[in-house]
Amino acid sequence: MSTSTPLAPVEALPGVNPCRDDWSARAAVIAEVAARHAQEVDREGRFPAEAVQAMRDSGLLAAWVPQSLGGPGLSLRQIAAMCAQIGGACGASGMIFAMHQIKLSSIVHHAGSSPWYQALQKRVVAEALLLGSVTSEVGVGGDIRRSLTHVVRDGDRFKLDKHGSVVSYGAYADALLITARADEQAPPNGQVMVTVLKDQYQLEKTGGWDAMGMRGTCSDAFMIRSEGACEQIFEAPFAEIIANTMLPVSHILWSSVWFGIAHSALLRARTHLRSVMKQSGGQLPAAATRLPDLVARVQVLHARLLSAATRFEAAMAAGQGALPMSLTTDLTLLKSTMSEGCLAVVQEALTTVGFAAYKTEGAASLGRHLRDLHSAPLMINNARLIETMSSFLLMDPLQFGLA
CATH class of the missing domain: 1.20.140.10 (Butyryl-CoA Dehydrogenase, subunit A, domain 3)
Structure with missing residues (x-):
C-alpha cells in the first residue's frame, strides 16, 4: 500500500455540458448494454463489467458531483430515474449504480468543503472512479450503526483493518468508504467514515457470493487492511x-x-x-x-x-x-x-x-x-x-x- 496518495486537482471531462447533454439518453445506453448481458451475468454470477464500463464512458458515475467541481450536478429524482432504468434492464447493474451514487451523496453533502474530498470528486468526474462501501462487519450482522473495529491514528496518518461480511463489488471498486469506531475508546455507535483509494488497501477474500439473486453485485466477504492520511476521515460523525x-x-x-x-x-x-x-x-x-x-x-x-x-x-x-x-x-x-x-x-x-x-x-x-x-x-x-x-x-x- 502507498504511504501517501495526494489528490491533485484534475480537469473535468472535456465537452461535458450539464445543460446541453442528454443524460437520460446516456442512461438508456447503459440500460441497453446491461440488458444485453443480464442473463449471462445472472447465470455466471459475474460482475457486469460491460454495464459498468458503459457507466464510466457515459460520465454518469459523477452524476451527483456538483457543477462547481466539473460534474453534472444532477438532481436526486434524475438519478433515481436512472437507477430505475438500469435496474429494469439488470437488477445487479442498477444496484451497483445506486450504491455508488449513495456513497457519492455522502461525500458531496458531508465532506464537500474538504480539499481532499473536493479533489476526489474531481477525480470521480475525470477518471470515472467507482466507489464501494464497507459498512457491514463480521460480528455485528447487518447493524451498520455499530462497529467493532476502530481507526488507529498516528499523527496525521491512520490505519484501519475491518472484516466486511458483505462488500458489494469490493474487488472491482476504485475506492472504499469504510465505517469504524472513531478510536479505541469510542462506543460501538461512535463511528466515523473513512475513504481509502485502491492503492491504500489490501483485500483478502474470506467468503463468496453464490446467492439466489443480485448475483452480479459480487458481494463477497473481505478482510480489508488500509492506511492513509487523517484528512480522509470524514469530520462529520x-x-x-x-x-x-x-x-x-x-x-x-x-x-x-x-x-x-x-x-x-x-x-x-x-x-x-x-x-x-x-x-x-x-x-x-x-x-x-x-x-x-x-x-x-x-x-x-x-x-x-x-x-x-x-x-x-x-x-x-x-x-x-x-x-x-x-x-x-x-x-x-x-x-x-x-x-x-x-x-x-x-x-x-x-x-x-x-x-x-x-x-x-x-x-x-x-x-x-x-x-x-x-x-x-x-x-x-x-x-x-x-x-x-x-x-x-x-x-x-x-x-x-x-x-
Whole structure:
C-alpha cells in the first residue's frame, strides 16, 4: 500500500455540458448494454463489467458531483430515474449504480468543503472512479450503526483493518468508504467514515457470493487492511451522515432499482399477453383480466416513490440540517413498502404470464426478476425497520391532507 496518495486537482471531462447533454439518453445506453448481458451475468454470477464500463464512458458515475467541481450536478429524482432504468434492464447493474451514487451523496453533502474530498470528486468526474462501501462487519450482522473495529491514528496518518461480511463489488471498486469506531475508546455507535483509494488497501477474500439473486453485485466477504492520511476521515460523525443523507438516499435509490425491476416485469407480462392475443386471432386471453390490477399496483408504487423523493429533495434544498421526524418515518416506511410491493408485483406478473414466465429462457421469463427482488426485504431487514418505526409512529401526528 502507498504511504501517501495526494489528490491533485484534475480537469473535468472535456465537452461535458450539464445543460446541453442528454443524460437520460446516456442512461438508456447503459440500460441497453446491461440488458444485453443480464442473463449471462445472472447465470455466471459475474460482475457486469460491460454495464459498468458503459457507466464510466457515459460520465454518469459523477452524476451527483456538483457543477462547481466539473460534474453534472444532477438532481436526486434524475438519478433515481436512472437507477430505475438500469435496474429494469439488470437488477445487479442498477444496484451497483445506486450504491455508488449513495456513497457519492455522502461525500458531496458531508465532506464537500474538504480539499481532499473536493479533489476526489474531481477525480470521480475525470477518471470515472467507482466507489464501494464497507459498512457491514463480521460480528455485528447487518447493524451498520455499530462497529467493532476502530481507526488507529498516528499523527496525521491512520490505519484501519475491518472484516466486511458483505462488500458489494469490493474487488472491482476504485475506492472504499469504510465505517469504524472513531478510536479505541469510542462506543460501538461512535463511528466515523473513512475513504481509502485502491492503492491504500489490501483485500483478502474470506467468503463468496453464490446467492439466489443480485448475483452480479459480487458481494463477497473481505478482510480489508488500509492506511492513509487523517484528512480522509470524514469530520462529520457517521451518525449524522447516515441519518441525514446515507439512509434516506439509500431508501430512495434502492427503491428506484426495485421499481425498475417491477416495471420491467409488468411490461414483459403485457408483451406476452399481446402476443397470445395476436396468436389467437385477437381473442382476449383470460389472464389479461389481471392486467388492470397489476398496472394499478405499479402506479401506486410509482406515486409513493415520487412523493418520497420529492419531499426529501425539498428538505435538502431547504438546508434544514436534521430531517423532520415525519420525513424520516416516511422514508423508512418507503423502504419496507417498496421492497415488499415490488416483489408482490413480480409474483403477480409471473402468475399472469404462467409457465412462460417460469422458464429461465425467453422474453417472458421472470425468474431473475423474482430472485433479485427477494433480496429487497433483507437489505436492512424490514423487521428491524418496522420495530424502530413503531415507537416513532406513536409520536407522529399522522396528518394526511389532500389540499
